Amino acid sequence: MSYNKILVSLGGGPTAVINQSIVGVVLEARKCHQIDQIYGSMRGARGIIDEDFSDLTSETRQNLELVANTPSSALGATRDRPDHKYCMEMLRVIKAHEIGGFYYIGGNESTETVEIIAREARRTNYDLCCIHIPKTIDNDIACNDHTPGFPSAARFVAQAFMSVNLESRALPGVRLVVVMGRNAGFLTAASALGKKYPDDGPHLIYLPERPFVLDDFLAEVRSIHAEKGRCVVAISEGIRDAAGRSIVEDLAARAVAAGGHPAAPGTLADLLAHEVRSQLGIAEVSGLTLGYAQRSFVGCVSDVDQHEAREVGEKAVQYGVRGRLDGSVTIRRRGFYSVDYGLVPLADVGGRTRTMDDAFIAPSNTGVTDAFRFYLRPLLGSGMPDMYLLRPNRVPKREAAAAPTQDTAPAPRLCS
Amino acid sequence: MSYNKILVSLGGGPTAVINQSIVGVVLEARKCHQIDQIYGSMRGARGIIDEDFSDLTSETRQNLELVANTPSSALGATRDRPDHKYCMEMLRVIKAHEIGGFYYIGGNESTETVEIIAREARRTNYDLCCIHIPKTIDNDIACNDHTPGFPSAARFVAQAFMSVNLESRALPGVRLVVVMGRNAGFLTAASALGKKYPDDGPHLIYLPERPFVLDDFLAEVRSIHAEKGRCVVAISEGIRDAAGRSIVEDLAARAVAAGGHPAAPGTLADLLAHEVRSQLGIAEVSGLTLGYAQRSFVGCVSDVDQHEAREVGEKAVQYGVRGRLDGSVTIRRRGFYSVDYGLVPLADVGGRTRTMDDAFIAPSNTGVTDAFRFYLRPLLGSGMPDMYLLRPNRVPKREAAAAPTQDTAPAPRLCS
Numbered sequence: 001m002s003y004n005k006i007l008v009s010l011g012g013g014p015t016a017v018i019n020q021s022i023v024g025v026v027l028e029a030r031k032c033h034q035i036d037q038i039y040g041s042m043r044g045a046r047g048i049i050d051e052d053f054s055d056l057t058s059e060t061r062q063n064l065e066l067v068a069n070t071p072s073s074a075l076g077a078t079r080d081r082p083d084h085k086y087c088m089e090m091l092r093v094i095k096a097h098e099i100g101g102f103y104y105i106g107g108n109e110s111t112e113t114v115e116i117i118a119r120e121a122r123r124t125n126y127d128l129c130c131i132h133i134p135k136t137i138d139n140d141i142a143c144n145d146h147t148p149g150f151p152s153a154a155r156f157v158a159q160a161f162m163s164v165n166l167e168s169r170a171l172p173g174v175r176l177v178v179v180m181g182r183n184a185g186f187l188t189a190a191s192a193l194g195k196k197y198p199d200d201g202p203h204l205i206y207l208p209e210r211p212f213v214l215d216d217f218l219a220e221v222r223s224i225h226a227e228k229g230r231c232v233v234a235i236s237e238g239i240r241d242a243a244g245r246s247i248v249e250d251l252a253a254r255a256v257a258a259g260g261h262p263a264a265p266g267t268l269a270d271l272l273a274h275e276v277r278s279q280l281g282i283a284e285v286s287g288l289t290l291g292y293a294q295r296s297f298v299g300c301v302s303d304v305d306q307h308e309a310r311e312v313g314e315k316a317v318q319y320g321v322r323g324r325l326d327g328s329v330t331i332r333r334r335g336f337y338s339v340d341y342g343l344v345p346l347a348d349v350g351g352r353t354r355t356m357d358d359a360f361i362a363p364s365n366t367g368v369t370d371a372f373r374f375y376l377r378p379l380l381g382s383g384m385p386d387m388y389l390l391r392p393n394r395v396p397k398r399e400a401a402a403a404p405t406q407d408t409a410p411a412p413r414l415c416s
Numbered sequence: 417m418s419y420n421k422i423l424v425s426l427g428g429g430p431t432a433v434i435n436q437s438i439v440g441v442v443l444e445a446r447k448c449h450q451i452d453q454i455y456g457s458m459r460g461a462r463g464i465i466d467e468d469f470s471d472l473t474s475e476t477r478q479n480l481e482l483v484a485n486t487p488s489s490a491l492g493a494t495r496d497r498p499d500h501k502y503c504m505e506m507l508r509v510i511k512a513h514e515i516g517g518f519y520y521i522g523g524n525e526s527t528e529t530v531e532i533i534a535r536e537a538r539r540t541n542y543d544l545c546c547i548h549i550p551k552t553i554d555n556d557i558a559c560n561d562h563t564p565g566f567p568s569a570a571r572f573v574a575q576a577f578m579s580v581n582l583e584s585r586a587l588p589g590v591r592l593v594v595v596m597g598r599n600a601g602f603l604t605a606a607s608a609l610g611k612k613y614p615d616d617g618p619h620l621i622y623l624p625e626r627p628f629v630l631d632d633f634l635a636e637v638r639s640i641h642a643e644k645g646r647c648v649v650a651i652s653e654g655i656r657d658a659a660g661r662s663i664v665e666d667l668a669a670r671a672v673a674a675g676g677h678p679a680a681p682g683t684l685a686d687l688l689a690h691e692v693r694s695q696l697g698i699a700e701v702s703g704l705t706l707g708y709a710q711r712s713f714v715g716c717v718s719d720v721d722q723h724e725a726r727e728v729g730e731k732a733v734q735y736g737v738r739g740r741l742d743g744s745v746t747i748r749r750r751g752f753y754s755v756d757y758g759l760v761p762l763a764d765v766g767g768r769t770r771t772m773d774d775a776f777i778a779p780s781n782t783g784v785t786d787a788f789r790f791y792l793r794p795l796l797g798s799g800m801p802d803m804y805l806l807r808p809n810r811v812p813k814r815e816a817a818a819a820p821t822q823d824t825a826p827a828p829r830l831c832s
Contacts, residue, residue, distance in 0.1 A: 014586040039811055053811035066804035072582030074806045079587060079700075096814045162714040166488030170430040171495060266682045284495075291704045298578040299716060299801040385715040388482035390490045395455055395469035398512045 002127045003100030004034060006320070008056070009041040009048060009075070011082070011106030011113055012136065013292075015149030016071040016156075016301045017309035021105050021133050023068035024313020026056050029101075032321045039099065045113065046078035048090045053097070068310065071152075071296040081109060087116040094121075094128065101129045101320045105313075107136035107147075111328055111350035118326045118346060129320040132328040132346060133312050137295045140184035142352040143344050145333040148309035149295070151302040151379035153180070154190035156294045158380060161194030162387055164288070165201040165232055169389075172230035173284025174221060174276050175201070178269040180294055182238035184355045185209050187294070191234035192368045193376055196387060201232025208238035209356045210365045212247050214275065220366060222280050237268060251275070302381030308339060315341045337378030418543050419516030420450060422736070424472070425457040425464060425491070427498070427522030427529055428552065429708075431565030432487040432572075432717045433725035437521050437549050439484035440729020442472050445517075448737045455515065461529065462494035464506045469513070484726065487568075487712040497525060503532040510537075510544065517545045517736050521729075523552035523563075527744055527766035534742045534762060547732040548744040548762060551725070553711045556600035558768040559760050561749040564728055565711070567721035567795035569596070570606035572710045574796060577610030578803055580704070581617040581648055585805075588646035589700025590637060590692050591617070594685040596710055598654035600771045601625050603710070607650035608784045609792055612803060617648025624654035625772045626781045628663050630691065636782060638696050653684060667691070718797030724755060731757045753794035 008025045010018060022040065029035045038056045041047035054075070056064075067074045082090065094102060094117070104114045111132045118130035134141050139150035157179055168175050179188040185207030192205060203224045206212055224231040239247045251271040266274070269287030277285045312329045319325045327343040334340055360372035424441045426434060438456065445451045454472045457463035470491070472480075483490045498506065510518060510533070520530045527548045534546035550557050555566035573595055584591050595604040601623030608621060619640045622628055640647040655663045667687035682690070685703030693701045728745045735741045743759040750756055776788035 014583060040806070051811075051813040054806065055809045055811050056806070058809065059806060063804060063807065066802075067806055070582065070803045070805075071579060073586045074804075077586040097811070159713070159715045160709055163487060163709050163712045166486065166714065167430060167708055167712050170489045170493040266686065270682065270686075286708070288707045288709065289705070290709075292583055292702070293576055293579050293704065293706075296579045296583050297575065298582065298803060299575045386482075387486045387714060388479060388490075389486075390456070390470065390472070390475060390483055391479065393471045393474065395467075395471050395513070397467040 003098045004036040005039065005097065005099050006035055006101035006103060007039045007041060007094065007099045008103045008105070010044045010073060010077060010135070011104060011110030012077070014073040014077050014296055015135055015137055016152035016296050017148050017305050018073050018105060018135055019070055020068045020306050020309035021135060021148060021313035022075060023064045024310040025103050025317055026059070026064060027061065028314040028317035029321070032317065034321050039097070040075045043076040044078040045082050045086070045090060046080050047076070048093050049086070051093055069306070071298050071301065082113045084116055087113055088120060091117050091120050095126055100127060103131050103133060103316050103320065105133040105135045107138065108141055108350065108353055111346055115346040115350050129324055130326045131316040131320045132349065133316045134329060134331065137187060138181050138184050139186035140354045142349050142354050143328070143330045145331050145339065146379055147331065148305055148312055150186060151305035151381065152300070153187055153295050154193070154376060155302045155380045155384070156297045156300045157187055157190040157290065158193035159300060159385060160290055161191040161202055161232070161234065162385065165194060166387060168201055168230045168232050173286065174225055174231045174233070174282055176233045176235060176269050176272050176276070176285070176287045178235050178237050178267065178289045180290065181208065181236050183208055183353050185236050186356060188234050188236040189356060189360065189368045189372055190376060193373065193380060197389060199228060202234040203228070203231050204233045204366045205368060206233070206235045206239050206366065207356060207361065208236045208240060209361060211242040212239040213241070218275065218279055221276055225282060235268065235272065302379060304379055304381040311341065319343045419514045420452040421455065421513065421515050422451055422517035422519060423455045423457060423510065423515045424519045426460045426489060426493060426551070427520060427526030428493070430489040430493050430712055431551055431553055432568035432712050433564050433721050434489050434521060434551055435486055436484045436722050436725035437551060437564060437729035438491060439480045440726040441519050441733055442475070442480060443477065444730040444733035445737065448733065450737050455513070456491045459492040460494040461498050461502070461506060462496050463492070464509050465502070467509055485722070487714050487717065498529045500532055503529055504536060507533050507536050511542055516543060519547050519549060519732050519736065521549040521551045523554065524557055524766065524769060527762055531762040531766050545736040545740055546742045547736045548765065549728050549732045550745060550747065553603060554597050554600050555602035556770045558765050558770050559744070559746045561747050561755065562795055563747065564721060564725035566602060567718040567797065568716070569603055569711050570609070570792060571718045571796045571800070572713045572716045573603055573606040573706065574609035575716060575801060576706055577607040577618055577648070577650065578801065581610060582803060584617055584646045584648050589702065590641055590647045590649070590698055592649045592651060592685050592688050592692070592701070592703045594651050594653050594683065594705045596706065597624065597652050599624055599769050601652050602772060604650050604652040605772060605776065605784045605788055606792060609789065609796060613805065615644060618650040619644070619647050620782045621650045621784060622652060622655050622782065623772060623777065624652045624656060625777060627658040628655040629657070634691065634695055637692055641698060651684065651688065718795060720795055720797040727757065735759045
């Protein structure tokens, strides 16, 4: 038999638009005569194990729409990473509640969760439709042009770098800014969308797709700083050396070897700032870590991202209820700019990590190409702030400035 | 004689609306028949010493309006802090260029710069009108209800805490967030404007106006975390102990005494996070430093702040050109909500630091009062984002969750 109850849940951390996908599932499911009840699990996978469900069937449409526009997850989240045993527990609760549709919003790892549950449900002849709905700020899910959550985080990063660049114009020096993304550099690369004028920062971008060589980094920072008097650098938290070792661990180990304290070795931004200060002898160096604000910043959301996150939720229910299909919803790009959606087998998505295409990375390895800007710009949505400079119109100097201090006014001059 | 040239310059760091004040001066001065030329100094006081002036007289109005809406300073800034000798050099250049009006945008220290230059101009019979235009994100200038730059920074802080609070609802634990403001706690207190629901964070706010006691802090964090399972804390970068010593220096000294590295002792946020982790045994603790993004964040600006920053620039020129007065422009509040402007003697403002009124600080010392919320809310401007939660509607548990794992579907139940 097929059960007329569905469950929406999520794996991994929140994004600025995950509530859009939750609400997309709920409102679309309410239209389906096959569905009587819609449960949401609190705290993602953990809430399934704990049988901690909220019945969303009778939440007002008005409040659902308001929640959809609120960043972070209205159903909470968990740091648990379900393994096979954990998935079996989830399935046991799903069966106990006679749930017929499982809608799971998440990234790469979440696809594997859905795949295990789908397989075990089939093996035990339990009638369960399993749909994975893409979500991740890292943009690293295979088979997708991009994934909901990434565009809004990218917009925050672009706006933050506009701000850092404007600050750097006013107060020069070296500014190192660390951006999220352990395996894929998309979010760090988004910093380039904060550039407008030719000499705008970020002047250097370090991605996890390319090995990070500390000496090269120092030489590049030195060169930009010498040329422009300032240097804005975007650095992925996931940068690794040629052997694949994390740079933050390398630098922390160096600090400890130099007499440092293993318990609080500092952040990647602080550690790199210390290297620039001590090895290049530049006084004005600051390290900034954008941190988790970038994934749920209230008031900095892409409307394109909101619409698409809503649509992947709606499409998931259409595939699940009307098509009785298992799979992962995907976003495909059409034209400039439009998308449509598809459903691919869970196995095509699970266990694979998409990274930045070579065509997106500049030959210098420390920048992005126009192909990347063309790719990202439409995702940032409408109403992106712009920035403007005064046109230079320098006044000729008067030699008085070089003369010794005098306490009386200089004689009036004929030339103005 | 009176010279028909004016100079606009600035002291201290940029803000999100300082360009509004620059443009306010320029456009108002263009209307005055007494003024023929309007110079801006590049890099603030430093640009005066270096005779680095840009002639703004013929910049297009259209571009001035676009620049006005751009955060940070279009004229650059400097880290120099002018002393008496430095001010004498500035005056020498002002005289060499036959400048008759000096409009200086800045905070407390900048008032003293203007005062010295005004006094020395008078003493040497040089006809110079000197006006200080208020600006600081710290909101610590005497004689003002508030100061341009603060409302936009406060809006960023409020929106950042909305985001941190929503993240904390999704992924609990302890979140420590450090906010700018060395002497006055206004900006840290603005975190309270990110609260909506009764259990929203920040749950604790530590201001420089009250002595910081590490043991009390740890006890308060422990108590909130035990009660709510999470704790969001706003901490001023300027917190000090009862003897007036900086807490970050105290903690860094402790870390060094415990074998730490003096060169990279970590930020205040990281050091406090380390204390919470090690002394309270809470695993999920994060430290976040909002950093300089909070003062020029592109796309997070208060329209009220923009309008007022423009007006203090306009009023400055009216006082200077039409009134031939020296002084500091002030903002006074009228009603809920409206302001008007005044001019006070430079000596009334210089050398004084305004801090949070006692009436703004909760008796607990770790929160703010409704009087503060009432004071701050209108400054944040229109279009503040709002946030919404799902209404809880818990589903009764089914005992199956407690039963041992079974691989077959449970028998359908009569109760739904």
